[in-house]
Amino acid sequence: MKPEMIYLILGMSLVTQLPRLLPLVVLSRLSLPPIVIRWLKQIPVAVLSALLFPSLLIADGILSLSLNNTALLAAIPSIIVAAKTKNLFLTVLAGIASSALLQFFMS
């Protein structure tokens, strides 16, 4: 390994791991006010939707609401399977299968 690469990876590791580490270790030893706890309880839904929407609706850097957007189309069966089965593994399989079929028929 080149020394520059070692420094780069160590630097990236430090700035990534500290934000992962500090809140959990420090805040879990404090008793937080109820309103903060309520705010923190919203985080999973808030983060997941913030990750999901752009991944479905932005294709090649632009907003895509058309029927050519395979990600948006493949989302429909995935949502149905997720709602019906509540099973994450089946949802991922349904997503992969519908995305593969769409790629096959639309290319």
Place this chain on the structure above:
Amino acid sequence: MKNEVIKGWKAAVPVALGYLPLGLAFGILAARQGLTWIDVFFMSLLVYAGSAQFIASAMLSSGSAAAAIISTTFLVNLRHLLMSASLSPLLKHLSSPILAWISLGITDETFAAGYPEASGGKASPWFYFGLNGLSHFSWIVSTVTGCLLGSRIPDPEKWGLDFALPAMFIGLLLMQMKNRKDIIVALTGGITALVLSFLVNNSFNVLIAAITAAFTGVVIKNEA
């Protein structure tokens, strides 16, 4: 203990499945941009953050300075602060060294996949050993494999594998939606992230959108 590890593994299966195409894609890209498999191995082991690794490898090939790459990595990964903080009231029963170890395995995916178990307030460290262990292992193996095989791997898009992560986010999101308030939080987070993605660089939009959406969740009253 054994049952808890297995429960963790089960939670990790969809995550590992989602990391496979993403990791292969990163490995292929990294190889093209001159990284060796050893570089990729250590980056996946010590940084373990998909989007930051993609950005870093693109910045390396365009000749960016290390300081620029490291500060971009910091901004892109700052959203883990929120996830780590939101686990803190739920894992109070664990000791600091165990929490430190669990925290290093927090990614978008492992955080969300483990959250239902953590929200019970009794999650076992062995559950996280299974979940984080298998997920991280899958990330390292798929990125190194991608780097070693390079362009000899057929295009993962053809097999629909690029949709594994969005599908996982759909499943995780729906499983955590319990009332009308959650729908409003999700719509706020999603639309804010969408709008911001055109205004700010990198995945900084996710951090700002999540903070905003969580506030709407506090303002709105709980409804069944």
